[in-house]
Amino acid sequence: MDYSKRLHALIPGGAHTYSRGDDQYPKNAPQILSHGKGAWVWDADGNKFLDYGLGLRSVTVGYDYEEISEAGIAEIRKGNNLTRASLTELKAAETMVDLFPWADMVKFAKNGSIVTTAAIKLSRAYTGKKFVAMCAEHPFFTYDDWFIGTTPMDKGIPRESKSSSLRFHYNNIDSLKKLFDKFPNQIACVILEPVTYLSPGPDTCGKDLSIKPDYKNCADKEKSFLHQVKELCKKNGAVFILDEMITGFRWDLQGAMKTYDIEPDLATFGKGMANGFALAALVGKKEIMELGGILKEGAERVFLISTTHGSEMSAFGAFIKTIDVYKQKDVTAHLWKYGKEFTDGMNALAKKHGIQKFFSVEGYACSPYYFTRDRNKDVSLDFRTLFSQEMIKGGVLIPWVALSYSHTTEELDFTLKAADKALEIYARALNDGVEKYLVGKSIKPVFRKYN
Numbered sequence: 426m427d428y429s430k431r432l433h434a435l436i437p438g439g440a441h442t443y444s445r446g447d448d449q450y451p452k453n454a455p456q457i458l459s460h461g462k463g464a465w466v467w468d469a470d471g472n473k474f475l476d477y478g479l480g481l482r483s484v485t486v487g488y489d490y491e492e493i494s495e496a497g498i499a500e501i502r503k504g505n506n507l508t509r510a511s512l513t514e515l516k517a518a519e520t521m522v523d524l525f526p527w528a529d530m531v532k533f534a535k536n537g538s539i540v541t542t543a544a545i546k547l548s549r550a551y552t553g554k555k556f557v558a559m560c561a562e563h564p565f566f567t568y569d570d571w572f573i574g575t576t577p578m579d580k581g582i583p584r585e586s587k588s589s590s591l592r593f594h595y596n597n598i599d600s601l602k603k604l605f606d607k608f609p610n611q612i613a614c615v616i617l618e619p620v621t622y623l624s625p626g627p628d629t630c631g632k633d634l635s636i637k638p639d640y641k642n643c644a645d646k647e648k649s650f651l652h653q654v655k656e657l658c659k660k661n662g663a664v665f666i667l668d669e670m671i672t673g674f675r676w677d678l679q680g681a682m683k684t685y686d687i688e689p690d691l692a693t694f695g696k697g698m699a700n701g702f703a704l705a706a707l708v709g710k711k712e713i714m715e716l717g718g719i720l721k722e723g724a725e726r727v728f729l730i731s732t733t734h735g736s737e738m739s740a741f742g743a744f745i746k747t748i749d750v751y752k753q754k755d756v757t758a759h760l761w762k763y764g765k766e767f768t769d770g771m772n773a774l775a776k777k778h779g780i781q782k783f784f785s786v787e788g789y790a791c792s793p794y795y796f797t798r799d800r801n802k803d804v805s806l807d808f809r810t811l812f813s814q815e816m817i818k819g820g821v822l823i824p825w826v827a828l829s830y831s832h833t834t835e836e837l838d839f840t841l842k843a844a845d846k847a848l849e850i851y852a853r854a855l856n857d858g859v860e861k862y863l864v865g866k867s868i869k870p871v872f873r874k875y876n
């Protein structure tokens with residue numbers, strides 16, 4: 426059955442996230458999935474795949490991890506969405522704020538995009554300034570205009586909506602200084618992910634990406650890019666926002682900010698918070714967050730986040746249980762350990778096939794990235810497609826590398842077996858031409874102007 430055709434007939438893009446789309450996968454990828462369990466997913470024909478996509482990184486413990494699913498279901502049985510705030514909502518707020526000693530308040534939402542946009546709005550309201558400085562190397566902050574307007578896919582977005590969005594570069598403090606010089610006293614906030622696959626330096630604070638960073642015990646901590654950004658924000662009266670959508674609940678239960686020993690003014694979380702249940706959060710200091718409150722008599726109001734489904738109890742119940750599981754099982758330690766073995770294993774195979782200059786796994790062990798390069802050593806989507814295609818033949822769905830507590834030795838062995846064969850084909854394609862081995866079209870960039 427052609428599920429793809431049916432999906433595209435009904436849903437623009439064929440899925441509810443562009444990164445789930447057909448243009449992001451090789452032709453032999455499963456068109457539609459029926460369910461997941463642990464680290465595995467099944468397609469509609471019953472084929473089973475080991476999954477490194479993990480619901481766009483929203484699943485960090487494992488699909489349908491029983492305790493967490495049961496906690497979500499128990500809240501559904503209580504009515505799921507009540508007319509006023511629920512007891513579960515209060516407990517979730519206490520759980521979240523307890524994790525982050527620097528933060529006083531939290532506002533939950535269903536998607537990360539909502540909370541990053543809310544952080545921007547709050548910063549503008551707090552400072553009375555207009556411009557937003559965002560890190561150019563961080564690929565996604567929100568589906569809203571202030572960010573999407575800065576990508577090549579800006580159709581439908583008025584120029585005014587993006588005219589106050591500015592970009593600086595990661596690990597390049599001068600690029601941010603220049604923005605503050607060019608727009609003095611006009612920048613409301615700086616938003617960035619704490620890190621992706623590059624250390625925020627200096628090398629004396631931890632060059633080895635296989636080990637969880639410990640900046641608290643590093644004498645040179647203040648020289649790191651993140652600490653310099655915070656200092657610049659302070660000096661210029663801008664709100665310092667860390668977007669921990671990917672790093673949160675991976676680097677450490679208390680976020681990458683804990684490992685870099687840095688406290689922002691506002692932070693955003695989502696993805697792995699509730700093991701696939703829809704939950705995101707904006708946390709922050711009281712003086713900023715309470716602008717969205719209703720207690721200060723006579724204060725001008727800020728319409729922060731206000732949505733019908735923001736109080737859904739199943740997501741809160743799943744979140745509270747997810748945090749329990751993280752504490753009991755030390756989930757983040759597992760991610761670091763598995764990720765190191767994965768990285769070492771994959772790079773050893775690339776070496777075995779003599780292609781280590783063309784295929785590599787890099788980045789922090791708890792969240793590795795794979796890079797595919799062509800014969801000229803240029804980053805190549807054709808070769809990314811080929812690798813992905815060959816891994817699918819071996820039963821592994823690996824659009825990127827998201828890890829979970831359910832990825833164990835068995836999953837690692839299965840992965841390395843599939844990669845051994847995939848990289849053998851990769852090596853041949855470097856010699857014979859990739860076209861000879863690709864069975865369909867190549868993956869395309871998400872943010873492209875035209876189809």
Ligand SMILES: Cc1ncc(COP(=O)(O)O)c(C=O)c1O
Nearest residue numbers: 536537538565566567670671695
């Ligand atoms: C760093 C970052 N921020 C924000 C978002 C937006 O989150 P959501 O897709 O839940 O709206 C994403 C999603 O990929 C992200 O990676």
